[in-house]
Amino acid sequence: MKADDDTYVIVENLRLMLLAYQPTEPIYFGCRFKLFVKQGYMSGGAGYILSRAALRRFAEIGLHNHSLCSAEQRGDEDVQMGQCLERVGVRAGDSRDTYGRHRMLPFWPEAHLDPDDMKGDMSFFPFYIYYRYNQGQNCCSDYTVSFHYVSKNSMYAMEYFFYRLRPFGISINCFSSWQKDLTSEKLIEMATDFSRKMQAQD
Template identity: 50%
Template sequence: MYTSLNPELKNRLTRLARLFCVTPLFSGIIIGVSVTCFLFLLFPQVIYNNKYYDDFSHGLAKNQDSYLNDAQTDVDVIYPMLNKTVAHTLYEEVNVLCWVTTSPENHQNRAKHVKATWGQRCNTLIFISTKEDDDIPTVALPVEENRDNLWGKTRLALQYLYENYYDQADWFLKTDDDTYVIVENLRYMLYTQDPELPVYLGCKFKPFINQGYMSGGAGYVLSKAALKKFATEALPNKTICKEEPLGNEDVELGRCLEAIDVKAANSRDSGGRMRFLPLNLKYFMIPGTLPSDTWLWKYLYYPIEEGISCCSDVAITFHYVRKEEMYIYDYLLYHLRPFGIGFEPKLPEKYQDLHQTVQ
């Protein structure tokens, strides 16, 4: 049919026929790319590989060549600078039960974040509430849930601990659900103390009680002997501990313990710096953050210096810590390391004379 056509026209028809054959290929490519982009915008998880991203963000991507050599990448991943030998020794020798006071509305907002961070370093962790929650889990006590009844809640909690856990721990730490605890530093402080002596430690306040009492928010720790004396001597005596649930838990507990000769000990370090902080760390680090007429300055049993010297290098508790900060503290304490800076800690002799502490 083409034999009679002009050669130039024949060439044009041939190119046109080839174009029609190739066009479906290009059309398919264009449609495929368009559909892919559309799906990515609507459903990024279809294309986004979570497992690969998570591995890569931790320096563990198996399908990518590391920018750094393998030896340096391993250092980043396994933290060889972190020597846990001493911490493990303390864990075995200083048995601490942590009981966290919480409430039903804070089970998910606060309690679960304590459990996910510092709480897992306690030998035993118990959440005291007024409603059972298997997700945490909690111990529900028969007391009305409100701030005015904190004494009643604390009173029942201590009785519960004595009846169920007295033989399972040497020390019993109480905190709020917005308190962060460096449990290793707590064990270090307690290592030289005898749990068979009736004593309790924390951030010492001076009003109301002659020997002072420990701030509830900063947390306080009772020796095994102190818990026993409270449960067997104070609780049965209505003239020592009031039965009514109303009252500030830390003040009322301080009254009870003073009456049965449980010492309110000095928990500061050898430099006189605080280990138990009743407020967020930021209020002590920057001088002038807390006004001079703030209640805290009138309550503190011992004077403190604002700024970096306020707090011990082996501080134990920080109060008013938000849930996000719980994880920040965990990262800074247990993951972040200035390379090449460290120390080899040595433990002192166990059960030294307590008189230096209780004065």
């Protein structure tokens, strides 16, 4: 995965999303934009993930063939990466969930969750986003993977809210029917099945 230093990643949700795919599949994921590249490209700020096969094609084919992947250091890195990966046969994947909600976001959480905040720095977003996007509370998946432009203080706050805060009396457990004595192999099998059911219907 490539991400900026102000990108906040919920690694557990990233692992869950990727369980539905094989590392031998030449595919990559991110917040998909629709301009400049035929199949679209992934926003660098939200981060993008290359499968093992995609990384191999990039390193072994793309980097050695400048007609496919430019060696010039100009233009936007994410656009150039998208052009390169398309030319070496890497498919742009869909990182949304089964409800079409986005899991990799190019702005900080408040910018996406506020129903009236589609302005200023975000004004270009509706023209770039590849898939339908709903500003407000329905913008983002329950299993969101990443947000961008997250300040240091916000990272501390998000870490606390995600991993330590527990509202008393509220228990949200998508695997509540699972037995506590499951083997690790069975747990991974069930999580993989859950991940496949969560994928967007592209």
